[in-house]
Amino acid sequence: MTHRILVPSTALLWGLQIAFLNPALALILTALFDASTTELGWALALYNTSGLIASLVVPARADRTGDYLRPMLVSGGLSIALALVLVLTSSLQVAVAALIVLGGPAGLGSTLLFAHLRHAGATPTQIVDTRAIVSVAWVGGPPLAALVIGSFGESGVLWVIALVAALGMGATALLARSSRTATPVKDAGTEGDHAGLSRRAVVLIIVAFVLLQATNATATAYLTVYVTRQLELDVLWAGVALGVAAGLEVPALLLIGRLGSRFSDLGLIVSGCLAGIAYYLLLAGVTTPGPLIAIQVLNAWSFAAVAGTGLSLFQRIIAGPGLATGMYMNTRRVGAILSGPVIAIGASTPLGSPGIFVACAALMVLGLTATVLAHVIGRRGTER
Structure with a gap:
């Protein structure tokens, strides 16, 4: 206890x-x-x-x-x-x-x-x-x-x-x-359970999570500017939106943890990517506070699927829990670095500021594609 x-x-x-x-x-x-x-x-x-x-x-x-x-x-x-x-x-x-x-x-x-x-x-x-x-x-x-x-x-x-x-x-x-x-646990997850996945599949998953993390970092960094300058709303609404998303992340993560024993990592990640794609496309089109707050449900689920499932996934596919966790945490750091170019490129499109979130949706699609491809490569490797 x-x-x-x-x-x-x-x-x-x-x-x-x-x-x-x-x-x-x-x-x-x-x-x-x-x-x-x-x-x-x-x-x-x-x-x-x-x-x-x-x-x-x-x-x-x-x-x-x-x-x-x-x-x-x-x-x-x-x-x-x-x-x-x-x-x-x-x-x-x-x-x-x-x-x-x-x-x-x-x-x-x-x-x-x-x-x-x-x-x-x-x-x-x-x-x-x-x-x-x-x-x-x-x-x-x-x-x-x-x-x-x-x-x-x-x-x-x-x-x-x-x-x-x-x-x-x-x-x-x-x-x-x-x-x-404490009583030692024999299967600590440090030996063998990563061996079935090829290096190419592991690299694809790392790339996928960098892209997925970059979308969240981009939206979080730019949302306040977007709400005040593009939507011309009070800055309070940006704070409310970010607070609602953060508050919903906790029950979403707990639910992801329970669903992990019933559904595959791939299925949960796909659900998070689809929610993220919908969120960014809707965010590019909102004009009033109500929808802005309502779509944070999608944002929270997308983050929970990437953050919760991703951590346990990395610990299974990469040898050594320390290195695996460090690699996962660094996908967030590298994603944050990429958020700057995403903002610059997205804002330079004919869409203007909403183009940033359309770019995030596109990155979500790429991340989802890389994840599915890694799963296919990994499955072929185990069948040989």
């Missing part, structure tokens, strides 16, 4: 840590260090690149030892160190260096937790349920961070991040103690 409480508690604390930092980071750099737009862009790019590299190197090293909780403790310590450096320094160069050296590995808590769960024999349903807890953190984290910044300034949220990181380290230490006394 203690172990069952510790897993969601640990997931919530690690989720809150990133949910506090990432949305507020641009404001922190501009307010505390007077970063220009160009400097901000480079700082965020270097920070994200550090995270991308760390999420491949650190979890893969943890795969060799089978210990994912000790690196989580190190990540928590680095989070505290990063927060303290950002509070104490007034130099933008020092802040950026800290983001590169400390920030990348500091953000690996959730990645390592999912790898630990897979290594310990957690079922796909349990992993998706834990992913839903991280989504809960993202529902509450950004508004709480905004409240802290409004009350205590930008440095105030850094102290809160350090506190949450310390609590996360405590929960991780208790989880490690609980795991040592």
